[in-house]
Amino acid sequence: MVAYHEEVMASLVEHGERSRKTGKDLFEHQAACWVKLQKVHGPVIVRSGSQRGFLERLRGGETMATLSSNAWDPALKGVLADLGLPDSLLDVARFLHDALFDPREVLDLTKTAGLPDEQVVRRLSDAFYGALTGWASR
Incomplete structure (x- = not known):
């Protein structure tokens, strides 16, 4: 299962590396791919x-966390x-992203709540931006 997960994350790394997007556009490009992968x-x-x-x-050098960091x-x-x-x-951005874009939560929104992929990306991205901004203001 670990090898399978590593392959999925490697495909996300490649997806981001192929993109010419930057900033929020790159983030949302990666988020859209992530939602589809889930x-x-x-x-x-x-x-x-x-x-x-x-x-x-990540600090312990775990392969999956390192691949995720490389992708995001x-x-x-x-x-x-x-x-x-x-x-x-x-590190705050990494933490908040991991919490909001957890595969369980993405699946909950797409499968259980029935939200279209585009709404999942938009809502989670906006929540991420708001959480990050809120955290920074403290």
Whole structure:
């Protein structure tokens, strides 16, 4: 299952690397791909979830956390820049992104709530921007 999850994350890394988008546009481009990936791969990814938090796993060098960081960090850094927030909030952006875009939650919104992919991307992205801005103001 880990190899399967790694393959999914590697495809997301490649998706982002092929894009010429930046900032929020890159973030939402990645988010749209992520939501689509969850429809196919989410049920398997959910089963291989860790009991440890994202930042702990990233700092410990866990492969999945590192791949996720590789896939999302350029977009997260771009969001910080677009929002006029300092790069020092990258770990906060990682944490908030991981919490909001968890495969379980994406599947809940698409399958259980029946929201179209575009609404899931828009709502989660807006929630992410708001949470990040709110966190930065404290």
